Amino acid sequence: MEALESRDGNRLCIAVNGRLDSVSADGFADRLTLCLDGKPEAMIIDCAGLEYMSSAGLRSLLMAAKRCRAESIRLALHSLRPNVLEIFEMSGLLKIFPIFSDKAAVASSFGE
C-alpha cells in the first residue's frame, strides 16, 4: 500500500494505491492521523488505485471519518473500483461515507 499526499490550498488530497488490509491498515491509519493533525479544511481520498480493502482498511477510514466529523474537516472519497465499492456495501457502512464517482463530483459537492 502506498499513500501519496498532495495539497490544494488548505485541502489535502491522498491517493491510495494497492491493498488496504490487516498488514497495511495500521500504517495507513497513522498516516491519516498525521494528515489530520495538520488541520486541513478538507481531506479528499482518491481510491482509483485502491485494489483491495478488508475490514481492517475500512476501520482506518472509519476512524478518520469520525475525527473529521469531530473536527469539522470535510471528507470525501472518490473513484472507487467496483470491488472496493462492493466491500463498502457488504459492511453496511456505504451511507456513512461521503463517496463520489470522481474528482469533479467532489469539487461540485464543494460548490465549485
Added chain:
Amino acid sequence: MARAELTMRLHNRLQEIRRFAEAALALFETAGVPKSLGSRCVLATDEMLTNIINYAWPTGGEHLIDLRLVIEEGVIRVELIDDGHPFNPLEAASPMPPETLDDCKIGGLGIHMARQAMDSLRYARSDDHNRLVMTKFTKERNLADGSA
C-alpha cells in the same frame, strides 16, 4: 468451472494472508471462477484468518493454520483449521448496519463482512482444534430461476 483444490499451511503472521490471496486468485483464474465470486471468497477468508492470527493465541508464539480451498461443481468451499483458543465466530453478534457515523462502532466488522460475502459458515470444535467451513454457491442465478 473446473474442479480445483489448494491446500496451504499458513504461519500465524498477517503477511501470510497475502500469500493465500495471491494463490487463491491464481487458482480462481485458472478454474474460471468469476472475479466477483473469487474476490468475495478471498475477502471472507482474509477476515477469518485475520481474526485467528490476532486472537487465537493470546500468549503468542509460532502456530500454524491449515487451509483448504476446494472449487467444485456449483460450490466454492474454504476450510480453516487452527489449534488456538476455542472461538465460534457464529456466536459473535453481527452488528446492525449503523444509521449514522456516531452509531458506528470501530470493531466487529470482519465477521459481519465474512458472513455477507459467503452463503454459509459452519463451525466445529473437535480434537482441540477450531474448524471453520465457509461455502459460496456459484450458481445462484440458476437456483433463483429454478433451472438448477
